[in-house]
Amino acid sequence: MEGTPISDIFYNRFMTEEILTGARCRNCGARWVPPRPVCIACYSSNLEWIEVNGRGRLAAFTCIFIPPPSMAAQGYDRENPYCVGIVELDDGGRVDARIEGVDATNPESIKIGMPMKVKFLHRTVDEKVESYLAFEPA
Amino acid sequence: MKRRRKLGRGVAIVGAGMSKFGMFKEKDSKDLFAEAFCEMRSSVERGLDPREIDALYLGNFSNDFFTHQAHWASIIADLTGLVPKPATRTEGVCASSALAFREGVIAIASGLYDMVLVGGLEEMSKRSSEEVTEGLAMANTPYAGRVGFTLPGVFGAMATAYFARHGANREHLMNVTIKSHNNASLNPKAQLTLTIRDMMSAKSESMKKEGFTAPDWVTEKDFLRDLTVNPIVAWPMHLFDCCPISDGASAMLLVAEEMAGEFTDDPIYVAGIGQGSGRSFHRSRDLTSFEATMHAAKEAYSMSGLAPEDVQFCEVHDCFSIAEIVHVEDLGFFKPGEGYKAIADGATRLDGPKPVNTSGGLKCKGHPVGATGVSQLYEVWTQLRGKAGERQIPEGDLRVGGAHNLGAAGGTSTFIILERR
Numbered sequence: 001m002e003g004t005p006i007s008d009i010f011y012n013r014f015m016t017e018e019i020l021t022g023a024r025c026r027n028c029g030a031r032w033v034p035p036r037p038v039c040i041a042c043y044s045s046n047l048e049w050i051e052v053n054g055r056g057r058l059a060a061f062t063c064i065f066i067p068p069p070s071m072a073a074q075g076y077d078r079e080n081p082y083c084v085g086i087v088e089l090d091d092g093g094r095v096d097a098r099i100e101g102v103d104a105t106n107p108e109s110i111k112i113g114m115p116m117k118v119k120f121l122h123r124t125v126d127e128k129v130e131s132y133l134a135f136e137p138a
Numbered sequence: 139m140k141r142r143r144k145l146g147r148g149v150a151i152v153g154a155g156m157s158k159f160g161m162f163k164e165k166d167s168k169d170l171f172a173e174a175f176c177e178m179r180s181s182v183e184r185g186l187d188p189r190e191i192d193a194l195y196l197g198n199f200s201n202d203f204f205t206h207q208a209h210w211a212s213i214i215a216d217l218t219g220l221v222p223k224p225a226t227r228t229e230g231v232c233a234s235s236a237l238a239f240r241e242g243v244i245a246i247a248s249g250l251y252d253m254v255l256v257g258g259l260e261e262m263s264k265r266s267s268e269e270v271t272e273g274l275a276m277a278n279t280p281y282a283g284r285v286g287f288t289l290p291g292v293f294g295a296m297a298t299a300y301f302a303r304h305g306a307n308r309e310h311l312m313n314v315t316i317k318s319h320n321n322a323s324l325n326p327k328a329q330l331t332l333t334i335r336d337m338m339s340a341k342s343e344s345m346k347k348e349g350f351t352a353p354d355w356v357t358e359k360d361f362l363r364d365l366t367v368n369p370i371v372a373w374p375m376h377l378f379d380c381c382p383i384s385d386g387a388s389a390m391l392l393v394a395e396e397m398a399g400e401f402t403d404d405p406i407y408v409a410g411i412g413q414g415s416g417r418s419f420h421r422s423r424d425l426t427s428f429e430a431t432m433h434a435a436k437e438a439y440s441m442s443g444l445a446p447e448d449v450q451f452c453e454v455h456d457c458f459s460i461a462e463i464v465h466v467e468d469l470g471f472f473k474p475g476e477g478y479k480a481i482a483d484g485a486t487r488l489d490g491p492k493p494v495n496t497s498g499g500l501k502c503k504g505h506p507v508g509a510t511g512v513s514q515l516y517e518v519w520t521q522l523r524g525k526a527g528e529r530q531i532p533e534g535d536l537r538v539g540g541a542h543n544l545g546a547a548g549g550t551s552t553f554i555i556l557e558r559r
Binding site for chain 2: 061094
């Protein structure tokens with residue numbers, strides 16, 4: 001991680017290695033998940049990558065029955081919806097993530113506050129692996 | 139560092155117009171703006187020579203994507219004969235034309251111009267609903283878009299957080315939907331003009347005609363609970379929780395306060411303008427509130443010297459039913475967690491103590507995103523002048539109304555307070 005620029009591009013790339021990352025400000029110690037290139041607590045740009053504990057709780061979710069074309073191309077539709085949500089991490093901060101291991105066709109079975117653990121989804125797009133942040137019930 | 143912000147000089151609205159909102163196969167953005175512009179012009183009682191207009195500010199989110207045509211401010215300047223006067227496009231997703239209004243106010247308040255045309259337009263319906271979903275999802279933050287959040291999805295997620303915190307449920311969202319349909323049925327400019335009751339009878343009749351057993355709906359909520367007529371879009375947002383795909387345009391004439399009498403005996407004044415920005419939904423301070431709206435409201439209240447209780451009625455950005463509940467709390471009309479109860483008690487109905495979305499709101503009036511902000515101000519202007527016809531608020535002495543416009547999932551928000559003196 002040392003020497004890698006702090007950016008969304010590399011945040012997503014570390015997911016291919018199945019690492020959930022954030023950034024810590026070397027100047028004031030503030031911690032940012034997802035990472036950011038400038039610390040907005042002290043405005044230092046001297047930040048370092050950190051690995052983030054992938055455990056948390058479901059803070060908000062939705063099950064999408066009308067997908068955008070990019071998700072429809074992956075086979076999602078009214079009969080096969082997917083769940084996305086916001087996970088509040090145990091060590092602080094929240095992230096957007098796909099929610100796996102739940103029944104998206106039965107949203108009432110999914111509960112706010114459910115303990116979650118990180119997992120990563122990998123998909124080959126134009127011969128390149130793209131990775132996506134996901135969580136599943138812990 | 140606390141500075142009190144005031145307009146350098148006052149600004150008045152002396153004319154306003156909007157096209158009918160809807161899905162129009164045979165009208166394009168120019169036709170729709172022409173409709174709004176002509177109504178605006180004819181609303182100026184003492185006449186308007188458009189050649190005297192100093193500048194145009196035009197809100198448009200993404201006709202670039204929807205119609206494959208960009209650079210709309212200059213196209214509209216040409217359409218309305220304003221060339222070579224300056225024309226500027228503003229973009230704040232669904233709040234694009236509230237930004238145009240605000241820029242117009244600032245331009246006059248600064249002394250730069252005396253007379254400014256503001257408005258907005260969007261032409262969405264010639265794209266499929268999947269494409270429109272994609273076009274709007276472009277306004278999500280990169281993190282949300284990447285994992286497959288749509289805009290209805292973000293508001294759906296907000297609803298699950300609100301339900302869990304405050305004990306509300308889907309039935310409370312239905313109160314918003316039923317009211318929107320009732321109000322829009324009284325608005326000739328609205329896209330969806332049937333009440334839920336109207337739709338229930340029409341649907342029952344057509345089923346009987348086709349030889350099916352008529353559904354056993356008794357109440358409007360029975361109808362809204364029926365997934366065959368109200369399917370899920372993004373849980374818990376169902377079809378009737380979502381605004382439609384729309385085409386439309388809006389226009390408004392702003393002048394320096396001291397000139398208002400040259401145009402009309404009944405000018406409406408800008409009492410306060412506020413604008414805020416917000417973070418990605420996952421980083422919101424609170425998943426059941428929009429920080430951008432709270433800031434916009436604070437600015438507008440501070441500038442006007444008014445408080446939430448002084449705003450007699452309000453248009454709020456009900457792109458999804460849950461949004462109306464969150465906004466009436468963020469604007470200070472009801473305490474956090476109390477909005478859904480007040481709505482259930484009828485507080486926001488046309489004949490209630492705090493009418494909200496008398497136009498039918500985005501939900502039923504329609505939501506051509508770039509046109510919406512100024513069309514909300516058009517409704518406030520119309521109500522304040524007592525010219526809203528069947529949907530006129532019965533409360534006799536209307537003096538102060540508000541309009542709240544939100545961009546995407548709260549990245550941009552505006553609150554504008556108008557008054558009749």
